Amino acid sequence: MDLNTIKPAAGSNKVRRRVGRGIGSGLGKTGGRGMNGQKSRSGGFHKVGFEGGQMPLQRRLPKRGFVSLTRDDVAEVRLSDLQRLPIEVIDLLALKQAGVVPMLARGAKVIKSGKLEKAVKVQGLGLTKGARAAIEAAGGAVIE
Numbered sequence: 001m002d003l004n005t006i007k008p009a010a011g012s013n014k015v016r017r018r019v020g021r022g023i024g025s026g027l028g029k030t031g032g033r034g035m036n037g038q039k040s041r042s043g044g045f046h047k048v049g050f051e052g053g054q055m056p057l058q059r060r061l062p063k064r065g066f067v068s069l070t071r072d073d074v075a076e077v078r079l080s081d082l083q084r085l086p087i088e089v090i091d092l093l094a095l096k097q098a099g100v101v102p103m104l105a106r107g108a109k110v111i112k113s114g115k116l117e118k119a120v121k122v123q124g125l126g127l128t129k130g131a132r133a134a135i136e137a138a139g140g141a142v143i144e
Contacts (some may be wrong), residue, residue: 032111075101079134080114082122088093089143091123 018030024120030040049056081100082090095101101108110122111129112130119139127135132142 012082030120065110072102072104073106075105075108077101077110077125078113079116079131081111082110082120082135083114083116085120088119088125089121094126095125110135 005012007012013119017027020024020029022028033040038046049058051057054141068100075095077100081095085093085094085098085100092105095108096103096105109128110127110131111128113136116134119141120135121141121143122135123143127142135142
């Protein structure tokens with residue numbers, strides 16, 4: 001293969017459609033823009049959601065819901081994540097260093113998902129009731 005013989009695959013490069021180039025092209029005169037009106041003219045533009053002066057849908061509907069700015073501050077940790085860690089005392093810093101929770105997380109909560117078969121000590125983390133029971137059943141402890 002030589003650099004001067006490289007070509008794109010057949011049919012991969014389509015020829016650009018040239019509008020407004022005569023009646024024989026099929027897109028002459030109005031160039032596929034229809035008849036009169038704002039959208040037929042150059043620069044004929046109105047903002048997204050504009051309904052001709054009628055109150056737009058996004059303003060007619062009521063505001064609803066709430067997205068908390070702190071929703072990503074507390075990360076979820078599964079019991080199976082604790083099972084994989086090679087350390088015995090688990091706190092937020094250890095979870096961050098292991099890459100289990102993001103570095104920007106301000107807290108973590110252990111949820112009952114997966115199995116925990118080794119004894120671990122959990123310190124300074126939130127726990128669900130099921131997760132607390134599973135940790136204590138495996139011989140671990142929760143340090144407040």
